[in-house]
Amino acid sequence: MTVGEGLAVLVAQPGPLEESDTFERTAGGAEANVATVLPQLGVDTAWLSRIGSDGFGRYLIAHLAARGVDVSAVVTDPTRPTAVYVKERGSGSGKATDLAERASRMLYYRTGSAASAMSPADLGATAAARLLAHCDLVHFTGITTALSDSTTELTEALLALPRNGRLVSFDLNFRPALWAQRLDLAAEVLARHVRGSDVVFLGADEAAAVFGTGDPDALRAQFPEPAQLIVKNDEHTVTGFAGAERVEVPALGLEVTERIGAGDAFAGGYLAALLHGRPLGQRLRFGHLCAAAALTGTGDGAELPHPSVLERLAGLDEKGWAELHYNETVIENVVL
Amino acid sequence: MTVGEGLAVLVAQPGPLEESDTFERTAGGAEANVATVLPQLGVDTAWLSRIGSDGFGRYLIAHLAARGVDVSAVVTDPTRPTAVYVKERGSGSGKATDLAERASRMLYYRTGSAASAMSPADLGATAAARLLAHCDLVHFTGITTALSDSTTELTEALLALPRNGRLVSFDLNFRPALWAQRLDLAAEVLARHVRGSDVVFLGADEAAAVFGTGDPDALRAQFPEPAQLIVKNDEHTVTGFAGAERVEVPALGLEVTERIGAGDAFAGGYLAALLHGRPLGQRLRFGHLCAAAALTGTGDGAELPHPSVLERLAGLDEKGWAELHYNETVIENVVL
Numbered sequence: 001m002t003v004g005e006g007l008a009v010l011v012a013q014p015g016p017l018e019e020s021d022t023f024e025r026t027a028g029g030a031e032a033n034v035a036t037v038l039p040q041l042g043v044d045t046a047w048l049s050r051i052g053s054d055g056f057g058r059y060l061i062a063h064l065a066a067r068g069v070d071v072s073a074v075v076t077d078p079t080r081p082t083a084v085y086v087k088e089r090g091s092g093s094g095k096a097t098d099l100a101e102r103a104s105r106m107l108y109y110r111t112g113s114a115a116s117a118m119s120p121a122d123l124g125a126t127a128a129a130r131l132l133a134h135c136d137l138v139h140f141t142g143i144t145t146a147l148s149d150s151t152t153e154l155t156e157a158l159l160a161l162p163r164n165g166r167l168v169s170f171d172l173n174f175r176p177a178l179w180a181q182r183l184d185l186a187a188e189v190l191a192r193h194v195r196g197s198d199v200v201f202l203g204a205d206e207a208a209a210v211f212g213t214g215d216p217d218a219l220r221a222q223f224p225e226p227a228q229l230i231v232k233n234d235e236h237t238v239t240g241f242a243g244a245e246r247v248e249v250p251a252l253g254l255e256v257t258e259r260i261g262a263g264d265a266f267a268g269g270y271l272a273a274l275l276h277g278r279p280l281g282q283r284l285r286f287g288h289l290c291a292a293a294a295l296t297g298t299g300d301g302a303e304l305p306h307p308s309v310l311e312r313l314a315g316l317d318e319k320g321w322a323e324l325h326y327n328e329t330v331i332e333n334v335v336l
Numbered sequence: 337m338t339v340g341e342g343l344a345v346l347v348a349q350p351g352p353l354e355e356s357d358t359f360e361r362t363a364g365g366a367e368a369n370v371a372t373v374l375p376q377l378g379v380d381t382a383w384l385s386r387i388g389s390d391g392f393g394r395y396l397i398a399h400l401a402a403r404g405v406d407v408s409a410v411v412t413d414p415t416r417p418t419a420v421y422v423k424e425r426g427s428g429s430g431k432a433t434d435l436a437e438r439a440s441r442m443l444y445y446r447t448g449s450a451a452s453a454m455s456p457a458d459l460g461a462t463a464a465a466r467l468l469a470h471c472d473l474v475h476f477t478g479i480t481t482a483l484s485d486s487t488t489e490l491t492e493a494l495l496a497l498p499r500n501g502r503l504v505s506f507d508l509n510f511r512p513a514l515w516a517q518r519l520d521l522a523a524e525v526l527a528r529h530v531r532g533s534d535v536v537f538l539g540a541d542e543a544a545a546v547f548g549t550g551d552p553d554a555l556r557a558q559f560p561e562p563a564q565l566i567v568k569n570d571e572h573t574v575t576g577f578a579g580a581e582r583v584e585v586p587a588l589g590l591e592v593t594e595r596i597g598a599g600d601a602f603a604g605g606y607l608a609a610l611l612h613g614r615p616l617g618q619r620l621r622f623g624h625l626c627a628a629a630a631l632t633g634t635g636d637g638a639e640l641p642h643p644s645v646l647e648r649l650a651g652l653d654e655k656g657w658a659e660l661h662y663n664e665t666v667i668e669n670v671v672l
Contacts, residue, residue: 010346010359012391016391016394017390017391017392017394017395018391018392018394018395018398019391019395020361020391021360021361022358022359022360022361023346023358023359023360023361024357024358024359025356025357025358025359054353054443055348055352055353055354055355055356055424055433055443056353056354056422056443058352058353058354058433059353059354059355062354081443081444081445084420084422084445086392086420088391097391097394107390107391107392107417108417109417109420109445111447111448112447112448
């Protein structure tokens with residue numbers, strides 16, 4: 001089960017945003033992205049959120065449901081809109097307001113959104129309580145926590161609930177702009193979420209910004225509490241700590257189409273492998289493979305190759321993994 | 337000079353919003369719409385507003401500047417976004433969330449926008465103060481007033497400024513949703529704006545909702561203060577009061593393409609004729625003609641025929657006006 005905001009994404013044409021006459025609509029939001037990855041890997045998944053009583057909310061519901069996500073606990077708020085973000089895409093023209101080719105930037109319209117009004121009460125609603133009682137893992141990110149005071153209360157309540165064997169997974173996703181007036185609170189709140197979760201994903205850059213270091217071992221020393229701590233060092237390697245175990249797995253060679261959603265896909269791959277009982281190294285490889293699918297595709301949600309293809313690639317020896325260049329040709333040529 | 341928020345408009349394909357895969361970008365906002373009508377009628381016009389430091393803000397600036405509007409007093413706010421609205425369009429499919437054919441509905445993302453942070457201080461900024469000192473008329477609507485506490489202070493300050501012969505024009509544009517938490521204040525604030533302005537536009541429906549009556553004579557009795565009071569009764573007639581004068585002018589026959597922006601075009605046509613020194617009946621006809629251009633076109637801003645065509649049509653005798661059916665053929669066949 002994932003808990004967080006979904007957004008309608010309006011994708012501009014490449015080039016300065018002011019010159020884009022048309023926009024293509026897709027779906028986004030960190031926890032919604034993770035939710036759409038998991039069913040592709042055979043994991044029963046539900047998404048807990050709030051949407052507005054509008055076409056964008058109905059689109060998100062249809063989008064996730066079509067990907068096999070249980071949306072029975074999503075609440076419609078008649079008074080607040082579904083959030084939207086506009087995705088700018090660079091064309092590398094060199095114009096002052098253009099981005100580099102394949103680079104992207106987001107312009108958010110989520111202030112006062114339906115999902116920002118989520119609160120601990122949402123956990124007690126009938127459909128949500130039923131899902132919580134039966135799920136093996138709850139995943140959310142620092143974005144959910146950052147949306148509003150009431151969503152911070154929601155995530156704190158999630159951490160405080162009796163676990164009954166259920167794991168809590170947390171992806172830092174530090175977004176300074178969302179903390180706005182309460183930026184001084186961010187480090188304290190986010191550290192409490194890291195310490196209170198069982199599986200934690202940290203990007204080295206964002207960890208450096210909020211916790212003062214991006215070094216995996218320093219972060220593990222600072223946060224010994226979570227059973228599993230995963231530090232994404234940069235594009236090239238991820239360090240996973242699980243209890244006393246420490247494994248470092250290099251990322252795959254690939255040509256990036258767009259980066260948005262790669263971190264969510266990584267979390268989805270890791271968590272699916274975790275729920276399937278795989279060892280740490282395999283979990284990190286599944287994370288990398290799903291991130292690779294997101295990085296080489298368009299759209300925020302990763303469309304994965306068949307699980308048996310991922311299975312085969314995750315099973316390569318060290319040398320084969322190190323030499324793997326992830327692209328369409330490789331995927332098509334995997335002998336199953 | 338017009339004062340208010342401009343919005344990037346994202347126009348959905350006809351049909352339920354949730355089924356629209358692409359969106360076309362245009363420009364909107366009541367005062368921005370009026371600002372783009374006036375130069376087409378030979379009136380030097382400036383627009384006072386705030387935009388975000390983003391592509392939508394830059395687009396609005398370019399859009400208005402290309403239409404001859406002075407944008408030198410528009411302020412860029414680095415911390416707040418330019419507002420956006422999504423325009424849904426009906427296809428008349430009968431689906432539960434579809435609208436009737438040619439009907440439209442707006443989904444706003446303007447909470448916390450750059451323009452909502454406008455305040456009396458904006459009037460004192462160098463560029464704005466220079467424009468205010470020299471302009472003959474300032475126009476704004478009840479939308480500007482409704483955006484936030486600080487924009488209410490802005491419009492109250494506009495009313496309180498020494499006039500020095502400058503006229504203040506106010507279009508009610510009552511939007512209950514924008515008043516949200518302070519709906520009980522709306523009637524009082526809006527009545528003060530009506531009483532304090534020189535030229536006032538009221539739609540009968542919205543006047544009934546906020547002031548208790550949509551009847552032109554009852555409204556004039558309730559609001560004797562503004563020198564000019566224009567009541568748009570329904571689609572078919574407008575009653576104008578100017579001092580002791582009372583003139584009623586029927587609307588033109590036409591096939592509606594879309595209604596958004598028609599009221600703004602009416603105000604633009606009326607105000608241009610006013611600034612050109614025309615009598616009340618002619619002012620109302622120019623309002624109807626510009627509204628007709630908006631009603632028969634797509635987009636929020638009216639693209640007018642050549643002024644000499646409008647001139648000719650406004651000069652018809654009573655019978656000719658009553659029988660006029662406004663469409664492309666009529667406009668093309670006007671003998672200049």
